[in-house]
Each structure stands twice: as C-alpha cells, then as structure tokens.
Amino acid sequence: MSNSSRILNTKLTERIMSAKQAASFIEEGMVVASSGFTKSGDSKAVLNALAGRAASNHFQVTLMTGASLGHGTDGTLATSGALALRLPFQSDPVMRTIINEGALMYIDENLSETAAHLKNGFLPSIDVAIIEATLIEADGSIVPTTSVGNSAIFTALAKQVIIEINEAVPLEIQGIHDIFLPEDATGRAIIAITDVWQRIGQCSIPCDPDKIAGIVFTNLKDSPADIVSTDPTTRAIARHLLDFFEAEVNAGRLTRSLRPIQAGIGKVANAVLDGFANSEFEHLTVYSEVLQDSTFDLIDAGKLDFASGSSMTVSDVCYARIFGDFEKYKHKILLRPQDITNAAEVIQRLGVIAINTALECDIYGNVNSSHIAGSQIVNGIGGSADFAQNSYLSIFVTESICKGGTISRIVPMVTHVDHSEHDVDIIVTEQGLADLRGLAPREKAETIIQNCVHPDYQDMLSDYFTQACKKGGHTPHLLEMAFEWFKNLAETGSMKKKKDPVTTMRSSQPVYQLFS
C-alpha cells in the first residue's frame, strides 16, 4: 500500500481499516450518503460490506448518493433488505422491481436539488458519508476520483466520513475537479460561471480531518459504461437533429459552434454526439452531467473544445485511452458538483442545448421520462428537468415505436408528466423532427403527428385529435379515450386494436419489461 502518496496527512494513516470495519460504524436507521454518479466514483467496498452487515443484523438505513451506483451495488443493497429509503436516483433493475413493489421508498429528485434540500433541512441529516478518493491532502481535504456528484455537500454535512482511496485511479487525475459549495439560499451566492471552462472552486473537497472515521484502500475500476452502437433508428434521429442545427445556423440563430450541449445517457443521445464527429460543426462545448465515450471521441475528432460534467462514465476501452494519454484531455474537462452542473442560473446563462431521451411523448408535447403506464418507475427524472426547464433549447429524442411496433412512444396523453409542454421545444424520432417553438397546443399536435409519429399510429392519433377538437378546448382531450391505448396494450399486448396472440403472452410480464 503506497499510503504515503495517497494520504498526505500522516496522522490519518492510523485510520486505515478494512471495509468490514468501516461498515461496522453504520447502525440501524442511520442516514448514509455515498459518492457515486452514474456508476462512477462510487463506494466499491464499504457499501457492499454494509449490505452484508445489514442482512445479518436485520437493519435498514437510508442511502443517498449523487446518482446511480456501479454494477450490482444498488441491487445487492436492495435484495439484502438493507435500505428503507433511497434517493435521489437509481437505475438498477433489481432495485427498480423492489421500489415498484412498494417495499423500498424512493425519492426520485431533480439531481440539482438534493444539496439544497439537505442544507435547508428538508431531508434527514447525514450520519455517515462514504466518499471515494484519489488521495487525501495534508489538510484532510479529499481529491475525488471519476465523479463529484454530491460528495462535497455530503462531506460538509456528515457527522462522520469514511474515505475509500481507490488506487486504480491514477494520481494524475488531480486538477480536473472544480469544487464550489454555494451558500444556502440566505447566503445569496451567485454561481458566477459564464463560460463552460471557467473554474470557480478548488481542486479538492474540504474535510475536517477529525471527521474522518475510517480510510479503506481499494483497487477497483468503475463499472464500465455499456458500449451502445448506433443503429439505423438512432442514426436517423441524429440526422434529423443535425439537419435542424444546420438550418438554425443558416437562419442565423446559431453559429457552427452551436451552444454548450447537454446530452442525457442513452443510445440516441450517443448517436447524436457521434453525428457531430463527422459534421461541419466545430469548437463545440459540453455543459452536461455525464461525460461519456462520445465526449472523448469528439475531443479526439478535434470537434470539442471543452467539456464540463459531474462524472466520467466511459467504457473500458475509452477509460484506457483517456488515462493512456491523460495530458491530452486533462485541460479540456472539469468535474463539478451536480448542483453546479445542473444549476438553473448557469444552464440559462450559458444557453445550453439540452438533449434528453423521452420514454413517451403526447401530441401536445408533454414528456414522460420516468414511468411506465403511469405507475412503474424505470430509473427516475434524473437531471432531465433541471436542463429542460432552463435550457436555450429543450430537445427530447425517442424512437417512434418499440417492442416490434406494439407500442407507440407518441400517445394521445402521457400517463405521467415529467416535463410539461412549456419545457419542451423540439421532439425528434426516426420519422422526423417537430419544432414546437412558437406554436399553440393544437398546432403542436398537428406538427408532432405529421413529423414524429410512426405510420402505423398516425391515423389513430389523427382520429383522436380530430374527435377531441370537435369537443373543443385549448388543449383538446377526450378523457374517456385518453388512456384507451394502454388498455389495449394490457389486454392484447399491443396498442393497436387488433388482437395478436404472440404479443398477448408478453402482456403477462411486468409492464416495464415491455418497454425496456
């Protein structure tokens, strides 16, 4: 163990212990806060030890993180019954099932808000924070690893801090973190970022050495991001979007460097970023949550000048590439706390172009990003509303159909609203793009039905809209028919009227499996 190079405060070396010992500080009913944002920089040892300890001692805790944890951790904690409450985000299939069964309470929060909710006393106070670190500075401050997430606020508010020093993370990562802790609302702090590359904080997370209860050494890589290759559908969506940007440049509303881009996780968002690599756009910038493979591909392609995010979540191949020549990337990226990457004032000031994936849209431009059939959660709202509400352009992408066409992702009325029509400017499917800017609801419906809907469902939606208009209204709906398609889906396995014995069998599966 090269303690000396990873713990610059020698007094703290006494606190080195095993994950099991560290986990033993955690008792029944405690509130545990952990680093980790979309699988990166998460606790890889202590949380798993906690799962075992909680199972054998039959107790439960509250767990809050930055976002989702690495492979299996959330699933292990959930199956071991270790958790009574989870927030603000998860994306584990096992945990999802237990949440949907009502056996685990889940507060699905806008990712920008957890820090403020903690500072304002709207959430239970933190007993133990578990933070993955590259090293501990002499003053006790913590240099994070591949994500920042909520680690800074967790460290500031926790009674005790457990640090996981991950020796798999190269020391050269030091310097890419920008830690700024805005004061509480009464503190009147301006988040003075006026350019994506602007640094406003320090390189490490301040931490009182006396609060550090344990230090655990690990040597484990982050769970890699899945490599999602593009396909004709996602490439078609990307094409429509790139054509739109081209037209905006020609109309004089955008330049070839566009504006800072935020892209959610998902194969469609990935395809769009890939599309930029072979486009005429240049000097692009990213102001997003997660820096993915595509971010570094664009840097390599000489298209991307700078990327600001809260985590690096990349594939093994990309990870090796980045740290094989880190100097090349080091001065082109910054990792910040998620209440800074997702701050309304910065997103508005920079004029971010937000590209997020919709699970379901309706004809008036309302978007559902989180729930299946109004009830079953998939992951959560994540940062999508932080960006959709405050961006210069709020774009939602989705394939027009799924499950072999038995489900249309564009429906008369969404069964759950995460983003109202007021926060949605553009909807893109492989069929085409609907530009909703400056349109009234009835005009939005015509545009969406004409441009985005799959041919199999176009007549059905037109009929609904026509009948609804006969009944009237600013946003014409027929409540008695609004959810009929979901009734068909549940009964026949398809939103289309006609029966289909094959798909009927499917309908006995949990509904979200029909989508995922």
Next chain:
Amino acid sequence: MSNSSRILNTKLTERIMSAKQAASFIEEGMVVASSGFTKSGDSKAVLNALAGRAASNHFQVTLMTGASLGHGTDGTLATSGALALRLPFQSDPVMRTIINEGALMYIDENLSETAAHLKNGFLPSIDVAIIEATLIEADGSIVPTTSVGNSAIFTALAKQVIIEINEAVPLEIQGIHDIFLPEDATGRAIIAITDVWQRIGQCSIPCDPDKIAGIVFTNLKDSPADIVSTDPTTRAIARHLLDFFEAEVNAGRLTRSLRPIQAGIGKVANAVLDGFANSEFEHLTVYSEVLQDSTFDLIDAGKLDFASGSSMTVSDVCYARIFGDFEKYKHKILLRPQDITNAAEVIQRLGVIAINTALECDIYGNVNSSHIAGSQIVNGIGGSADFAQNSYLSIFVTESICKGGTISRIVPMVTHVDHSEHDVDIIVTEQGLADLRGLAPREKAETIIQNCVHPDYQDMLSDYFTQACKKGGHTPHLLEMAFEWFKNLAETGSMKKKKDPVTTMRSSQPVYQLFS
C-alpha cells in the same frame, strides 16, 4: 395637455396624435406588442382603436403583452376578430371562450420566457410596440406607469413604438422602476440581485426617439383589482399556512422574517397575506409578480419592509391611498421587467417562498393550474412554474371542494399537469396542510388524503389509492379508473357516484363554468 411636463424631448411633441391615427399604423398580419401586466399599465386607447379598425377592415394581428390586459380590452379584441394569435397570458372570459373554441391561437407561456424567446428569434419579430408611459425623457427613454412587464424588451425590439402618455398617473411615480435588460444567453449576463430591494437597472426604458411613431395622451385609470374579501374557507387555509410557518420558525428552518414571499393572484393568496398582518412575523419582504392590496396593507401594518414586483394591481380604494401619500410607499417598492421578477437564478438565490393557487391537485402532488377537465383553459400558467420550479418552498393552496361539493379539487390523477410532484412542496386546503418534503410518492398520497381532502371524498380517494397499490408501482395508478370522477361529473354533474337531477342540468354548461 401639459405636454411640456410629460414630453421632455420637445422634438417629439410633433408626434402627438389621436388613438385612431396611431392605430392606423397597424396593418394586416402585423405583430403588435403592448405594455400591460395583470390589468395595470396597459394600452387603454390604441388597442381599443385597433379593435375597431381591425373589425371594419377585416384583418387580424398577433398580440403579445406582459400578461392580462385591463377590463374588456382582450374581450373586445377577441370578439372583433382582431387577433390571430395571443401570448403569453390572458384572463378574459370572452377571449377564453374563443380560445377554447379553437378560433384564436393562444401561446400560454411561462411569464419569464417571452423576453428570451423574442431575443432568441423563437417568436415572430415585433412590428409595433404600444407602451403606456408616465412621461418621455429628453433622450426618448420611457418612464412606465403601474407595470413594467415586457415593455423594455418590446421597446428594444419593435420597429416602431407608440407611446400612450397617461396623465392619470402621478409624475411622482418616477423612480420606482428598475429596468435591467439581460443580454441574450450568449451575452452571459449575471442578474446580480442578492436582496429584494437591490436596484440593478435604470429608472426608464431606453428608446431611440426616431422609433417613436406616435404619442397618444390618455387620462384613464387602470382597471381596478376586484376586492376579494376573505371567507371561512380562505381564512382556514391561511391559518394552516401560518401555523406551518410558525412551526418552521420553531424548528429553526426559518426566522420571523421568513424569506421573500411570492403570492399569486386569488382570494386564497390574498387571505394568506392578510393573515400576516395580525401575525408575529415581521420585517417581511416580497419578491413577486403583482403587488396587490395586501402588499400595501402589510406595509401599513408595519410588517413588510420591501416589495419587488412587475406591476401594481390594486383596488380603487388602495390606489387612492397609495397616491394620497406616495412618499410613504415610494422607497419600499420596485417594479421590474417580468424576466427579472421571475428569473430562476434570482428566485433560487433569494430563497423565495412561492404561494400559488391550484385548480386541481392529485394524490401524488401533481398540480393543474390552467385547464379544466384536461381541455378547457381558464387563464394560463402565468408565472406559477417560474416560481414553483425555483423557490425555496413551493406551496399550492386550494379549497378542497367547489360547486357545492360536486367537485373535489383533489383527484386521483390531474387531467393536466402544470407542476410535477418534483416542484410541489406543500399543499394546503381548508381541511389542512400536507408537507410533502422528503416523502416518496406513496407517502405523499397518504399525507394528502389524510390532511387535505374533503371528508366527502376521503373514502373514494383512499379506495382508489388502496386498489392502485395492489396493482403496484412507484406511483400506483389505475389508468382505467383515473378519470372516472370526471366521467361522473360530466354525466351526473357531480364527481360523486350518485345521480343528482339538479346538478345534471349544470353539466350541459361549458365545463369550466362548473368551476369558475
């Protein structure tokens, strides 16, 4: 006409003309932008002349304003067929009917966004701006009257400007306006307000004198605000909310001066502000859109230190009181552009407590502020989302039932979502208060049903929730039953199952009349 005291740029006196002459500049298909925010500081002569001109010449225009116009103006324009498109807000019963019939396109926008949408080129460019003024400075700049709204951006972007100098507005109003025009998003402007009383702009709206095409003199008061007296229901809601604030103070989360308050228009919000007058709270501040009678009552009661808004919309009595002793109020109020009063960054930085009225809430805390039965618009979203999304506390108030109990304002699933559960912290009815902070959806449902629902509907909602939970989900719903109550309402005139011949007749009226 005391031109000399109202037009300090003598060259401009040549442009004095009648409202009819001024209206003659406006042609078929033009985009007209007018001052006016919740009935205050609106065009009182030229828009009405335009209605006549458009009717006789059979042409239509687009009309954008700050918010709603004074008594009848929107109604007159709508009935005269003068308008093809209206934005971003209206509250006129006649216009509402025509919008719901689909005969007039209406873009119901977040009030903070119109200025940005214009600057970004997302809306048609403005041909003629009509701005009510107290006076014109020597440099051509315009001193507004009782509202600012979007007047600054309209003046900046319009090809031609028509000014209505209203001699009914005392000259001493000069100095209460704070005009700040943030640059477009690429301009990277920080809106550096860190206290409600902080002035960041100038006292008048910059205007190139050469753009001033006409000056019309008027002597007409703003349409007065209706005096809405409190009743047992609104007083009960206010009581619950004041008790909550008291508890927050005792818990150490708030001080006796709370945080800056935003209150929407409506009898409930009014009752809450009235409640403060006889409370133990002191040194209150307001950071809101509309300064209403209650604002000035609180100043008189010595409870309110400062109020920032975009308009003064008060009763005749209050108006007389204010301008009878303006020195008393002049240094305690500021009127700003609506993209500043409703700016996300300022609302977040100040930690505003937002109190808005819900038309309908559901058991999971989603709020509908704009539509009846999912289709018929009442007014619009206004600024409610600007505040709900960014406030320290987002509070929605509503009576639990209306129309003699035939309608419950708390339903299984709202028929239209303006504010998702993520943007709603507190719901209050005369029955009680539901504190949704730190709760998962199922916990929110239990809290809302237990505290806010009218006894007549409590069992019905509990049954729905229980059945939905049996089916499962993070946010349990039964799509086939979600809107059954609205089916009952349409069929029987009541959300309750049992038939009622009297109310059945009602159901033949337009649905929104059942609510209004």
